Amino acid sequence: MKQDATRPPAARSRGALVFERAAPLDLAETLDGGQAFRWRGCEDGAYVGVVARQVVRAFLKGGRLTIEGAPLAARPFWRAYFALDLDYGAIRRRLAEDPALRECLGFARGLRVLRQEFFEALVTFILTQNNNVPRVKGIVARLCATFGDPLGGDFEGEPAFAFPSPGRLAALDESDLACLRAGYRVPGILDAARQVVSGRLDETALKTLPVPEARARLLGVRGVGPKVADCVLLYGLGRFDCCPVDVWIRRALARFFPDGLPACSSGIAGIAQQYLFHYARLHGLDGR
């Protein structure tokens, strides 16, 4: 509830990006489903987020997606972020060939798999280890507020901060990160940052290498196991052919689909998995 009349106006090159034919896309399902941790829903259905050093407001109206606050030059970025280059109608039709997935599709009409930034996905999914989404959001917020660059906008009623760069985090030690209250996940954050800075973890390589090799490299990071590695491949590297291992989900869903879970169409197994995960959460499956 504070005003800052001295703050410079938003950069003049910023405006509203409008994407026609964004459907099927549901912001709540996509932005608030445990894929990303830097979006907050508003009462009017819009979402405010900090992504790639941009503080933006996203909303849907009549099948059109509007992104306010982004540089006009960032249009390709947002198109990729929301996977607007993919024909989700066709993808859903293909997934619907499997009976189990067909059931799930009905409960997530506008779910999409985001293409997030690599380093942020790597760090945030290290944080998800044995953790819950609200707390991950809190840790990420503290991480950004403490070590990220101020961006000049507002987020959650506070000044907005960028996600910290690998270089910034790599120079820290565990005591510096104690303020995050991230517990035993801290060494993983540091190792991830240092491996990126050293070049041992290279985004371009991870995007072009065969999935098994990219996965093997990610597994070399402290705090990255099979689950986190595949989440990073899927959300942070756009490897939609990669399917996060999720023992819990498979066990829980087995109750609903005794005939077996879908084989996961080749090439888009990760997208299929996302529908399964959403379905499981929606139905409050506890795996009992």
Add this chain to the structure above:
DNA sequence: CTCCAGGCATATT
């Protein structure tokens, strides 16, 4: 106060 969160690292069989 318990339980547990889309696991992982490590020590045991």
Add this chain to the structure above:
DNA sequence: AATATGCATGGA
């Protein structure tokens, strides 16, 4: 190669 246990922290 499987299987068991500890783990920091705080939301519910």
